Amino acid sequence: MANCRVENLYKLAASTTAQNCDLYKCEFRSLPNTVQCDIYRQLYETGKTEVLVAELSELDVVSKVLRAGDTRIKLLTVFQGLREEGFNLSSLLAAEFLKRCHKISLGGGSPGRLIIQRILKTGMSLGGFLSEGGWYEDAEDVLTNSYKFCNTREPEDCKIATKFLTRLLHVRTANCKFDAAKDTFQEAVDIASKLDSKNQEICLAGYVFSVKALRKIGPGLPMKAVVDILRNASKACVVKRKFKKAELLIKQGMFLAKKHFGCDHPKYADTLIDYGYYLLNVDAIHLSVKVYKDLGYALYVHEYSTGNFDEARYHAERAISIITNLFPDDHLLLASSKRVKALILEEIAIDNPIRQKEEEILKEAQELHLASLDLARKSFGENNVQTAKHYGNLGRLFQSMRKYKEAEDMHKKAIEIKERILGSEDYEVALSLGHLASLYNYDMEQYNKAEQLYLRSIAIGKKLFGDGYSGDFDRMETYHQTLMDWKDLRESANTKESAHEKTPDPWPTGQFIQNFLSQPD
Numbered sequence: 001m002a003n004c005r006v007e008n009l010y011k012l013a014a015s016t017t018a019q020n021c022d023l024y025k026c027e028f029r030s031l032p033n034t035v036q037c038d039i040y041r042q043l044y045e046t047g048k049t050e051v052l053v054a055e056l057s058e059l060d061v062v063s064k065v066l067r068a069g070d071t072r073i074k075l076l077t078v079f080q081g082l083r084e085e086g087f088n089l090s091s092l093l094a095a096e097f098l099k100r101c102h103k104i105s106l107g108g109g110s111p112g113r114l115i116i117q118r119i120l121k122t123g124m125s126l127g128g129f130l131s132e133g134g135w136y137e138d139a140e141d142v143l144t145n146s147y148k149f150c151n152t153r154e155p156e157d158c159k160i161a162t163k164f165l166t167r168l169l170h171v172r173t174a175n176c177k178f179d180a181a182k183d184t185f186q187e188a189v190d191i192a193s194k195l196d197s198k199n200q201e202i203c204l205a206g207y208v209f210s211v212k213a214l215r216k217i218g219p220g221l222p223m224k225a226v227v228d229i230l231r232n233a234s235k236a237c238v239v240k241r242k243f244k245k246a247e248l249l250i251k252q253g254m255f256l257a258k259k260h261f262g263c264d265h266p267k268y269a270d271t272l273i274d275y276g277y278y279l280l281n282v283d284a285i286h287l288s289v290k291v292y293k294d295l296g297y298a299l300y301v302h303e304y305s306t307g308n309f310d311e312a313r314y315h316a317e318r319a320i321s322i323i324t325n326l327f328p329d330d331h332l333l334l335a336s337s338k339r340v341k342a343l344i345l346e347e348i349a350i351d352n353p354i355r356q357k358e359e360e361i362l363k364e365a366q367e368l369h370l371a372s373l374d375l376a377r378k379s380f381g382e383n384n385v386q387t388a389k390h391y392g393n394l395g396r397l398f399q400s401m402r403k404y405k406e407a408e409d410m411h412k413k414a415i416e417i418k419e420r421i422l423g424s425e426d427y428e429v430a431l432s433l434g435h436l437a438s439l440y441n442y443d444m445e446q447y448n449k450a451e452q453l454y455l456r457s458i459a460i461g462k463k464l465f466g467d468g469y470s471g472d473f474d475r476m477e478t479y480h481q482t483l484m485d486w487k488d489l490r491e492s493a494n495t496k497e498s499a500h501e502k503t504p505d506p507w508p509t510g511q512f513i514q515n516f517l518s519q520p521d
Helices: 002-019 021-030 033-045 049-056 059-065 069-084 089-105 113-132 136-147 155-174 178-192 198-208 210-216 223-239 243-261 266-281 285-292 296-302 310-326 333-350 355-380 385-400 404-422 427-442 447-465 477-495 497-501 509-518
Strands: none
Touching: 002 021, 002 033, 021 033, 021 049, 033 049, 033 059, 033 069, 049 059, 049 069, 059 089, 059 113, 069 089, 069 113, 089 113, 089 136, 113 136, 113 155, 136 155, 155 178, 210 223, 210 509, 223 243, 223 266, 243 266, 243 509, 310 333, 333 355, 333 385, 355 385, 385 404, 385 427, 404 427, 427 447
């Protein structure tokens, strides 16, 4: 009860201070960092935009408040809200930081150690904050210019340089600058090789060799790094179809993120997104939507049988709008959102009774798919699974447009690329085989070819997931009994889906890692 009264009194004081900001604004900067952060959030929520922008436009003020630990995440909403009102504080602060770096570089002679430490500290906190907010271009500018002040001939500076490079690696990877990320990674490896510290190797490996990094987790490693390693290892296991291991990893990551950072922290949100990714891949669609609901693709899958794609379409279009506002028009992140919207439009068109309207919607979907394919080819090249997926999507679209020869060519191209990269018995290959079989069966009347592809597709699906997998494969009449068996198994599986929601009490991290690594593949 006493704690509740104290908390309410604190909120009242913060609210009163914000409401009377003209009287108290000279005192803001002398407050403790966490309190200052709370005041700025209150200023935002009470509409005191002029005072707030004046405060957060000054680099020294922001540098101080960013030292508020996890409380600083409250500023992410503030920065984004102000950005939508036309105040691009992230770019303003990044530009001011670059000016200071330039001034130090032109100062002549060697800048003092204290000056270097100050600029590195500011660059680390500001670059990290901008990265958390998704303002990758500004974050990259800050981190790149900060890194230039690291003297990699000194062991202590090598440690600092490695931290900057790992953050820069994350930013460039998230921003789909894969060539630059590759160079950053190699530079980080070269510097890390000079060090004896295992912790530096862990932070680096967490981004690239996620499963191997599990072996290096130990006391003293920052909890954010531990959670990131668990997340990346879980995603790697999903890709390799080792779902039991993936589930153990992501649930441990969720527990640690919730325990150490709380439910409102971006790190916990990251683990929820990755849990949704796992659920979507293990066929727990209903649970995936609960976790993953604001992402268009999960809704597209969930609503596939209902024909109601309004919510999925809204989120896909919202994603395109946000990415367009934040990034260039040819950014790779647009490929996924455009692909999802195209898939949704295709389903809407198929259900439209007016032929002319159907053709108009399908044409828009084609333009989106072609744009996605172009972005993927520019970023990954022809010989890539993502590129193959876009070919497959075009194949399905051409099938809906009754362009059957073009559809066949696209499906064959997708299969060829996937088999070359993944082998002949991969889940992705099975999907493409099923799509081509559907074309042969329903539209081209090549039943023998369809039968062989169906059988091969089903065999791959059963091998990977068991008899109860609800893979997106069409069935012919001759597989009626198989369908009935499958239906019984699915109904049984759906009654057990709630088990995914119950996470058992996790082990201490060290014990968990030891047990996990002892399990056979």
